[in-house]
Amino acid sequence: MASINPANHGLRLAVRYAVLSIIAVVFLFPLVFMIMSSFKPDLQLLQDTGSLRAFLPVGDLSFENYREAFERAPVWTFVKNSIIVTGLTVALSLFFCSLAAFSFAFLNWHGRDTVLAVILATLIVPFETIAIPLLLLVSKLPWLGMDGIEWGWLNTYRVQIIPWVADGLTIFLFVQYFKDLPHELVEAARVEGASWWQIYSRVVMPLAGPVLATAAILKFLVMYNQYLWPLIVVQEESYRPVMVGLQYFFQLNTAWGEVMAYLTLITVPVLIFYLALQRAFIASIASTGVKG
Structure with missing residues (x-):
């Protein structure tokens, strides 16, 4: 029975986890963008979409969008339904x-x-x-x-x-x-x-x-x-x-x-x-x- 080279096995495992991590990051990007954008005013949100700032908690952050969302629509009623x-x-x-x-x-x-x-x-x-x-x-x-x-x-x-x-x-x-x-x-x-x-x-x-x-x-x-x-x-x-x-x-x-x-x-x-x-x-x- 052929022995398994620990070095090759470790390398394959590292490559596999690296690929899976990249895929996970790609799938998380839309969620991160959505969450970060929810704290930014519209002007800053649109300006940041052309750079990595769109995925970072930078700029004028606040809960104002959430407050206005609840004022515009009965959010909890929709979620409950x-x-x-x-x-x-x-x-x-x-x-x-x-x-x-x-x-x-x-x-x-x-x-x-x-x-x-x-x-x-x-x-x-x-x-x-x-x-x-x-x-x-x-x-x-x-x-x-x-x-x-x-x-x-x-x-x-x-x-x-x-x-x-x-x-x-x-x-x-x-x-x-x-x-x-x-x-x-x-x-x-x-x-x-x-x-x-x-x-x-x-x-x-x-x-x-x-x-x-x-x-x-x-x-x-x-x-x-x-x-x-x-x-x-x-x-x-x-x-x-x-x-x-x-x-x-x-x-x-x-x-x-x-x-x-x-x-x-x-x-x-x-x-x-x-x-x-x-x-x-x-x-x-x-x-x-x-x-x-």
């Missing part, structure tokens, strides 16, 4: 899509492959082609509320959540992951008399940490960045999400410092969610394993 809509959609999507994927991966029923093919085919359908029919549908659907039956879902949280609970990509991710799990685990659980729900909740899902984190991050980004659908179905300010709220800063006079302050504020939940899921993703990989 996005967190509610995104959080509920992600939770419901993970539950229902994993249930559907479980049936495709472990249950034998007539037409299973055809139904899965139809679901995957929806991935190539642009949202713009179904936006108007979906709008007409949700504007007439009933809903059982506290005051009885209500007609129409417009200007509500549910109209921003329910249409996006199930999607082909999330189902596909779960199906592919479930198919790679040892089916002997399911067969052993069936022999022990476990029900399908018990197999799903106690055998399969505890092993699904990586795909849960991946699907949650992808779904979170899609929902948090929703613009066109909320713009169509939500006219009341109290239900608008952050992306629709961004247009408040481009009305009349555009203040780029306020725009950067607003973007910084709405990016914080994304970073917190990503870092939390990244830690959970690493932990799930470290703890997940099947011994032969």
